Amino acid sequence: AAGVIQSPRHLIKxxxxxxTLKCYPxxxxxxxxxYQQGPGQDPQFLISFYEKMQSDKGSIPDxxxxxxxxxxxxxxxxxxxxxxxxxxxFCASSIQGPWQSTDTxxxxxxxRLTVL
Amino acid sequence: AQxxxxxxxxVSVSEGALVLLRCNYSSSVPPYLFWYVQYPNQGLQLLLKYxxxxxxxxxxxxxxxxxxxxxxxxxxxxxxxxxxxxxxxFCAVRISNTGKLIFGQGTTLQVKP
Numbered sequence: 339a340a341g342v343i344q345s346p347r348h349l350i351k352x353x354x355x356x357x358t359l360k361c362y363p364x365x366x367x368x369x370x371x372x373y374q375q376g377p378g379q380d381p382q383f384l385i386s387f388y389e390k391m392q393s394d395k396g397s398i399p400d401x402x403x404x405x406x407x408x409x410x411x412x413x414x415x416x417x418x419x420x421x422x423x424x425x426x427x428f429c430a431s432s433i434q435g436p437w438q439s440t441d442t443x444x445x446x447x448x449x450r451l452t453v454l
Numbered sequence: 455a456q457x458x459x460x461x462x463x464x465v466s467v468s469e470g471a472l473v474l475l476r477c478n479y480s481s482s483v484p485p486y487l488f489w490y491v492q493y494p495n496q497g498l499q500l501l502l503k504y505x506x507x508x509x510x511x512x513x514x515x516x517x518x519x520x521x522x523x524x525x526x527x528x529x530x531x532x533x534x535x536x537x538x539x540x541x542x543x544f545c546a547v548r549i550s551n552t553g554k555l556i557f558g559q560g561t562t563l564q565v566k567p
Contacts, residue, residue, distance in 0.1 A: 342497075371554060380544060380557035381498070394552040428497060436553025439486055440505045443555060445498040 340364050342431050342446030350452045351419050359414040359449045363431030369393070370412040371443055372404060375426040386436060387412055393436045419453045426450050456481040458528075458545045460558035468566050473517075473532040475561045477545030480526065486548040487528045488555065489519055493541045501543075504528060515539070540565045 343362040351357050363370055369388045373381035383396035387406035398404075401419075406412045416423060427450075430443035461476040479485050486505050490498040502513025509521045519530045528545060545558040 369553070373555075380560050381555075383554040383556070386552070386554060394554055396554065430498075430555075432553070437551070438553075439548075439550065441548070441553055442488075442500065442503055443553075444500065445490070447497040450495075 342429055342444055344427075344429050344446040344449050346449060347447065348450050348452075350454065352454055353419055353421065355419050355453075357416045357419060357451060359416070359427055359429075359451070361412045361414070361429030361431075361446060363410050363412070363429075364433070364444060367431035367433045367444075368410055369432045369435055369441070370406055370410070371430040371432075372398075372412070372414050373428040373430065375428060375448070377425070381428055384414070388436050416451075421453050424451060424453045456483075456485060456547050456549055457556055458487070458547045458558040460543075460545050460561050462561055463559060464562045464564065466564040466566060467535045469537055470534050473530070473535045473539065473563065475530040475543050475545075475563065477519075477528045477530065477558060478526050479528060479545075479547055481547060483550050486550070487519075487521065488546045488548065489513065489517070489528075489530050490544045490546060490557075491515075491541050492544065492560075498544065501530070535563075535565045537565050537567065539563060 371386040372384040375381040384398040386394045404414045426448045430445045434441040489501040546555040
């Protein structure tokens with residue numbers, strides 16, 4: 339079965355550089371969630387989109403922005419990178435939408451971002 | 455506010471022994487609960503979910519979890535541990551009005567031969 343695709347899988351950047359992470363949801367899934375997992379920590383919600391509109395926003399720095407495109411893929415743009423941004427970034431997709439109680443999120447393999 | 459707490463950051467069992475990973479939730483509304491597993495350097499894989507249809511939920515790889523409202527718990531069990539079960543396990547609650555997941559701190563399962 340098709341899964342969530344994230345690219346790149348690994349990314350190394352210098353401080354103050356920018357990075358763009360991409361997420362391709364499972365076909366027919368119209369909802370995308372982004373999470374950040376620091377070393378040894380649990381995933382923390384960043385932002386979500388439903389039908390190309392932002393549906394919720396979590397603890398996402400102002401230096402980060404994201405959007406969902408017409409084909410439902412999503413991109414997380416990160417600017418002025420800091421050492422603390424080094425983490426595993428997960429994308430998850432779902433089909434029922436964020437307001438359906440039985441909605442289930444399926445996660446991608448993640449992008450490991452290292453900021454030097 | 456909705457939250458989950460996982461008791462025990464590390465659990466070690468012998469191969470063939472019972473696996474019990476604990477998760478307690480806090481929620482003022484009926485919760486929707488999930489268990490995910492994360493193998494080293496991999497993403498989160500859904501093990502099972504509770505969405506109020508049945509209190510005993512069976513998942514993949516022989517895992518199951520029982521929702522106990524009286525104890526506000528959703529513990530994960532497996533009768534017989536296998537070496538391949540060694541991983542990080544996360545309990546999560548779905549925030550009802552937004553869809554986002556709030557995760558517990560995670561439990562690392564070690565399986566000894």
